Amino acid sequence: MKPHRMTIFAGMLGAALLLSGTPAPAQNTCITCHRELGGDLAAPVTAAELGDIHAARGLSCADCHGGDPTAEDAEVSMSPQRGFMGTPQPQEIPAFCGRCHSDPRFMRRFDPAIPTDQVEKFWTSHHGQALQQGDTRVATCVDCHDTHAILPSDNPKSWVWPVNVPATCHRCHGNADLMSAYNLPADVYDQYARGVHGHALLDENDTGAPACNDCHGNHSATPPGFESVAQVCRSCHPANSEMFMVSPHRPAFDALGLPECAACHDHHEILPPVDAWLGVEGEHSCGQCHSPGDPGYQASLAIHGWVDSLVTAMETAQDLVDQVERTGIETEEAHEALTVARNALLKSRTVIHTVREDSVEQSVEEGLAAAGTAFRLSLAALEDFRFRKFGLGFASIFITLLIVALWLKLRHMEKNKSR
Amino acid sequence: MDPRPESRSGLYRWLNQRYNLDAALEFARHKKVPLHRESVWYYFGGVTLFLFLIQVLTGVLLLLYYRPGADTSHESLRFIVSQVEFGWLFRSVHSWSANLMILAAFIHMFSNFFTQAYRQPRELSWITGMLLFFLALGFGFSGYLLPWNELAFFATKVGTDIAGAVPLVGPPLLIFLRGGEDVTAVTLSRFFGWHVALLPMIFTLLLGLHLLFVQIQGMSVPAALPRAEAEKRSMPFFPSFALRDVILWLVVLNIVAVLSVFFPWELGPKADAFAPAPAGIKPEWYFLFMFETLKLIPGHVLGLEGEILGVLFFGVAGLLWTLVPFLDRHGRQDRPNPWLRVAGVLAIAYIVVMTLVGFLS
Numbered sequence: 001m002k003p004h005r006m007t008i009f010a011g012m013l014g015a016a017l018l019l020s021g022t023p024a025p026a027q028n029t030c031i032t033c034h035r036e037l038g039g040d041l042a043a044p045v046t047a048a049e050l051g052d053i054h055a056a057r058g059l060s061c062a063d064c065h066g067g068d069p070t071a072e073d074a075e076v077s078m079s080p081q082r083g084f085m086g087t088p089q090p091q092e093i094p095a096f097c098g099r100c101h102s103d104p105r106f107m108r109r110f111d112p113a114i115p116t117d118q119v120e121k122f123w124t125s126h127h128g129q130a131l132q133q134g135d136t137r138v139a140t141c142v143d144c145h146d147t148h149a150i151l152p153s154d155n156p157k158s159w160v161w162p163v164n165v166p167a168t169c170h171r172c173h174g175n176a177d178l179m180s181a182y183n184l185p186a187d188v189y190d191q192y193a194r195g196v197h198g199h200a201l202l203d204e205n206d207t208g209a210p211a212c213n214d215c216h217g218n219h220s221a222t223p224p225g226f227e228s229v230a231q232v233c234r235s236c237h238p239a240n241s242e243m244f245m246v247s248p249h250r251p252a253f254d255a256l257g258l259p260e261c262a263a264c265h266d267h268h269e270i271l272p273p274v275d276a277w278l279g280v281e282g283e284h285s286c287g288q289c290h291s292p293g294d295p296g297y298q299a300s301l302a303i304h305g306w307v308d309s310l311v312t313a314m315e316t317a318q319d320l321v322d323q324v325e326r327t328g329i330e331t332e333e334a335h336e337a338l339t340v341a342r343n344a345l346l347k348s349r350t351v352i353h354t355v356r357e358d359s360v361e362q363s364v365e366e367g368l369a370a371a372g373t374a375f376r377l378s379l380a381a382l383e384d385f386r387f388r389k390f391g392l393g394f395a396s397i398f399i400t401l402l403i404v405a406l407w408l409k410l411r412h413m414e415k416n417k418s419r
Numbered sequence: 420m421d422p423r424p425e426s427r428s429g430l431y432r433w434l435n436q437r438y439n440l441d442a443a444l445e446f447a448r449h450k451k452v453p454l455h456r457e458s459v460w461y462y463f464g465g466v467t468l469f470l471f472l473i474q475v476l477t478g479v480l481l482l483l484y485y486r487p488g489a490d491t492s493h494e495s496l497r498f499i500v501s502q503v504e505f506g507w508l509f510r511s512v513h514s515w516s517a518n519l520m521i522l523a524a525f526i527h528m529f530s531n532f533f534t535q536a537y538r539q540p541r542e543l544s545w546i547t548g549m550l551l552f553f554l555a556l557g558f559g560f561s562g563y564l565l566p567w568n569e570l571a572f573f574a575t576k577v578g579t580d581i582a583g584a585v586p587l588v589g590p591p592l593l594i595f596l597r598g599g600e601d602v603t604a605v606t607l608s609r610f611f612g613w614h615v616a617l618l619p620m621i622f623t624l625l626l627g628l629h630l631l632f633v634q635i636q637g638m639s640v641p642a643a644l645p646r647a648e649a650e651k652r653s654m655p656f657f658p659s660f661a662l663r664d665v666i667l668w669l670v671v672l673n674i675v676a677v678l679s680v681f682f683p684w685e686l687g688p689k690a691d692a693f694a695p696a697p698a699g700i701k702p703e704w705y706f707l708f709m710f711e712t713l714k715l716i717p718g719h720v721l722g723l724e725g726e727i728l729g730v731l732f733f734g735v736a737g738l739l740w741t742l743v744p745f746l747d748r749h750g751r752q753d754r755p756n757p758w759l760r761v762a763g764v765l766a767i768a769y770i771v772v773m774t775l776v777g778f779l780s
Contacts, residue, residue: 327681327683328681328682328683328685329507329683330497330500330501330507330683330686332497332501332686333497333501388507388508388680389680391680392676392677392680395673395676396673396676396677399669399670399672399673400673402669403666403669403670406662406665406666406669407666409662410658410659410662410663410666413658413659414659
């Protein structure tokens with residue numbers, strides 16, 4: 001090795017030793033200062049410490065807000081020269097977040113499957129369109145995801161965890177003053193909570209049940225509108241929808257401008273459907289649109305009658321099966337028949353969306369036959385139980401007489417022997 | 420029977436010439452049963468025997484239709500109880516009499532324990548009786564799985580797991596019992612074989628010996644009773660005791676019939692190996708006290724696994740109980756043994772309390 005090379009090597013070694021002895025980088029001055037300042041100014045720090053996904057992935061304040069977190073002097077660290085951007089205005093927020101979230105190359109380092117079209121979708125939403133028109137009261141990213149305590153969407157504490165979504169939307173959509181400006185009702189949450197979807201999601205914690213975003217969309221949130229409400233329902237209720245599509249209701253509803261599924265089931269307060277709706281009396285019933293004399297009215301009466309007859313037959317059979325069960329006699333076959341009947345009832349309640357009497361009659365007949373089987377089996381079992389009791393009574397009398405006779409004989413023999 | 424030889428039938432005379440029936444009749448005529456305040460316990464051996472005979476009869480009838488197999492056991496039993504004429508009755512009588520037989524065997528065993536009937540010269544009567552009792556438990560365990568229902572499937576899993584915890588022989592025993600690592604159709608097939616062939620064969624042989632010993636040696640008089648007083652009164656076995664036995668058997672038969680009609684034995688849902696174990700799996704009531712004990716023992720005691728300790732405890736207790744004729748020094752001198760009496764009372768109290776805990780938990 002030549003002497004000058006030795007000098008370079010020694011210099012590099014010295015530099016490396018010096019670097020290894022360098023103290024750890026200075027603390028993040030954004031955090032230290034804001035924590036010391038306390039109050040609202042400390043809120044971002046304390047919020048970020050609650051499990052914020054950005055902090056957890058190693059992003060610092062400066063990665064979003066710019067500035068120099070190594071400078072001790074606030075004037076320097078928060079100076080535009082050091083890239084400090086400050087707090088974005090509401091209309092700036094989508095772009096502010098979009099700097100990273102709309103950049104697939106940046107986002108894929110955290111999750112290769114993460115979508116990056118949120119901002120694009122947001123601008124198509126009612127929220128985004130209003131924001132573009134200068135309305136800053138509408139929701140932006142931070143209204144749904146929080147600002148500095150942003151939790152991943154699969155965290156049950158996240159504002160956008162399915163069970164929490166209705167409450168998140170309700171923060172704005174339940175504000176009567178705010179909603180009155182848009183001519184929107186402020187009781188949507190209550191309506192939803194009373195409905196079957198709300199009950200399943202909020203009371204049963206069934207995350208498979210739809211929250212607001214499942215029908216309205218997430219970032220592109222918008223009302224589905226009359227023409228597409230059925231498409232929304234169809235995504236979860238395909239069988240009912242298929243039957244509706246081939247029913248005479250479909251063209252009629254289209255002509256009348258009725259919102260298909262929602263015309264009978266409503267949209268937010270989707271109550272559990274009951275068979276009475278198939279009748280002609282009361283809210284939600286066919287009688288709301290059909291009047292005596294029109295074919296729909298007659299069909300409604302007939303369909304209601306069919307479904308009702310199956311329900312009654314099943315209830316009667318179930319009562320009898322219960323009676324048999326109390327005797328301890330095997331009821332599995334009757335239960336199997338009742339299961340067939342239940343499936344037929346379920347099918348009938350789906351087939352009613354065709355509003356065709358013959359289709360409903362056909363599936364009801366299947367159920368009636370099965371309920372009849374359960375009824376007959378149970379009747380035979382109860383008859384058998386009566387026979388068993390009779391047989392037992394007869395056998396018991398015979399055994400008792402035999403015991404008495406044997407006892408008398410024994411006494412007689414013992415008496416004779418003792419003489 | 421008329422004792423005069425000339426009054427008997429030709430068939431009797433024919434048999435008597437060849438097998439000396441007169442000697443057997445003479446023996447029976449002179450057979451006596453001691454009569455004292457504890458005589459009532461003598462009847463429980465007969466009741467156990469009667470219930471075993473019902474088991475054999477109804478078991479044979481069930482065999483006419485029962486088809487062992489994961490795809491056929493439950494189905495064939497369902498067919499028996501719902502389609503076969505009086506099939507429900509045979510099945511219920513079989514199950515109820517099995518349980519009553521175990522109960523009667525428990526009473527018979529404890530009454531003989533407290534009256535020290537095992538003492539010299541009846542040691543082998545006690546030992547054959549204890550072996551019969553263990554075999555009866557084996558009948559219960561193997562028969563429980565045969566309907567191939569959910570509860571039996573998982574209870575057998577738990578039961579064989581416990582057997583697998585026996586030190587040294589546990590793992591191979593588990594494989595032997597199950598016919599593999601898990602409870603499968605092979606296990607069912609094995610249990611069926613044991614239940615209808617192997618166990619009945621051994622049981623019948625032991626029962627024959629047990630009855631032979633009782634006939635040769637007669638009934639034991641409790642050590643606690645003054646011998647002179649106890650031997651003063653007696654009743655002839657034929658017809659007095661035998662007829663009383665028959666009367667009691669008829670009462671038991673009627674009880675079994677009432678239970679079978681008003682509480683027919685449940686078939687339950689078919690076993691599904693892939694389904695989660697249902698809540699509250701329990702063995703049959705006669706294993707419940709051991710099951711509950713194993714549940715109560717901590718995971719580790721003195722460096723030993725709790726389950727192993729429990730199994731060892733019951734194993735040793737069972738062995739000591741079987742060998743009690745050789746351990747009871749008082750008994751050898753025809754004297755009551757207060758220590759064993761206390762042990763017996765404690766054992767009964769423990770079994771009853773733990774069984775109740777098992778039922779209520």
